[in-house]
Amino acid sequence: xxxxxxxxxxxxxxxxxxxxxxxxxxxxxxxxxxxxxxxxxxxxxxxxxxxxxxxxxxxxxxxxxxxxxxxxxxxxxxxxxxxxxxxxxxxxxxxxxxxxxxxxxxxxxxxxxxxxxxxxxx
Amino acid sequence: xxxxxxxxxxxxxxxxxxxxxxxxxxxxxxxxxxxxxxxxxxxxxxxxxxxxxxxxxxxxxxxxxxxxxxxxxxxxxxxxxxxxxxxxxxxxxxxxxxxxxxxxxxxxxxxxxxxxxxxxxxxxxxxxxxxxxxxxxxxxxxxxxxxxxxxxxxxxxxxxxxxxxxxxxxxxxxxxxx
Numbered sequence: 307x308x309x310x311x312x313x314x315x316x317x318x319x320x321x322x323x324x325x326x327x328x329x330x331x332x333x334x335x336x337x338x339x340x341x342x343x344x345x346x347x348x349x350x351x352x353x354x355x356x357x358x359x360x361x362x363x364x365x366x367x368x369x370x371x372x373x374x375x376x377x378x379x380x381x382x383x384x385x386x387x388x389x390x391x392x393x394x395x396x397x398x399x400x401x402x403x404x405x406x407x408x409x410x411x412x413x414x415x416x417x418x419x420x421x422x423x424x425x426x427x428x
Numbered sequence: 429x430x431x432x433x434x435x436x437x438x439x440x441x442x443x444x445x446x447x448x449x450x451x452x453x454x455x456x457x458x459x460x461x462x463x464x465x466x467x468x469x470x471x472x473x474x475x476x477x478x479x480x481x482x483x484x485x486x487x488x489x490x491x492x493x494x495x496x497x498x499x500x501x502x503x504x505x506x507x508x509x510x511x512x513x514x515x516x517x518x519x520x521x522x523x524x525x526x527x528x529x530x531x532x533x534x535x536x537x538x539x540x541x542x543x544x545x546x547x548x549x550x551x552x553x554x555x556x557x558x559x560x561x562x563x564x565x566x567x568x569x570x571x572x573x574x575x576x577x578x579x580x581x582x583x584x585x586x587x588x589x590x591x592x593x594x595x596x597x598x599x600x601x602x603x604x605x606x
Contacts, residue, residue: 318532322489325497335448335467337544339523341499389532390486 308372310399311365312382316356320389323349323422346394349422350402353385356415363414366405370418375401378423396425430494432504432522433487438478442515442545445470471516471545472525475509479536488528488539498524501546521546 323346330338358366373379378398402419448467451459477484495502501521510516525542 318530320489320530320532322492322527322530323497324527325499327497327499329498331469333448334465335469337469337523337546339499341496346493346497388482388534389530390482 308365308369310369310379310381310385311358311362312384313355313358313362314384314387315353317354318386318389319350319352320391321350323347345424347424349397351381351386351399351420351422352417353420354415354417357413358416359413363407363409363416366416366418367407370401370405373401375403381420393422394424397422398425399423430491431502432509433484433491434505434508435477435480435484435487436508436511437475439476440473440510440513442473443471444468445472468547471547473543473545475541475543477539477541480539481535482532482537485530485532485537485539488541489530492524492528495524497527498544516545517548519548 325341325346326343327339327341330340332338355362355366369379378400381399399420400423402421405416405418407414407416445468448464448469450462450464452462454460477488491502501523503520504510504522506518522543522545525544528539528541531538
């Protein structure tokens, strides 16, 4: 299985996952929250690449075609460098949707949205 | 209750929520309003931090995880958080409304945080944590095992049986007494 491209992204958006919990609105105005698990779900990472070469763009697209939104994979350190992100053990990233690419005659810009999934769901 | 990191935001927008009121439709006089308590709830604020270092971003993220996402309440350093804005009481408690959104551009980063505010020491202040401790086994007790021997099937009569000597078989589960 091919690996995710090792090009550092030009921009990155991280939305940390949400702990599994339910919010309860009481009649007297209290707002309670019941947490059901220590797991956090749906870390979302959006990576934007400003100028990929044709080879890098091909590598990105073919990685998506091999994994789709179904198979989980690890990210190379370049994708998360400088952000001190700790991934829980066994969690894997998955594509949330197909990468969006825009090509010019010389380069391709692309954005990728990934979701972190617990081991049982990949 | 670990306070929110003492990082001053660049902008704060807030929604002032409302009284805890419900409306009942009535044909003759229109809507009739019922006020259920003296609380004002659903006060939210969206806080934006612009051009902060990765270490500060990590501080906010770690605080979010330490508070169990939106589960546990926390306080803020009122002067560094609100500055001169005087909107909510200083003893208000807060909870994450949604995960903080981080934008990474290299050295400097932006973070947007949405918080739910309980005005004063209100409903968010209390938290009840139910901890499922490991079950403790009782002391070990000698037991006898009974094996069936003979010709199958074996039938245990539970209703019409009338044994000459009352028999009982007790299975002790953990520390259960006989």
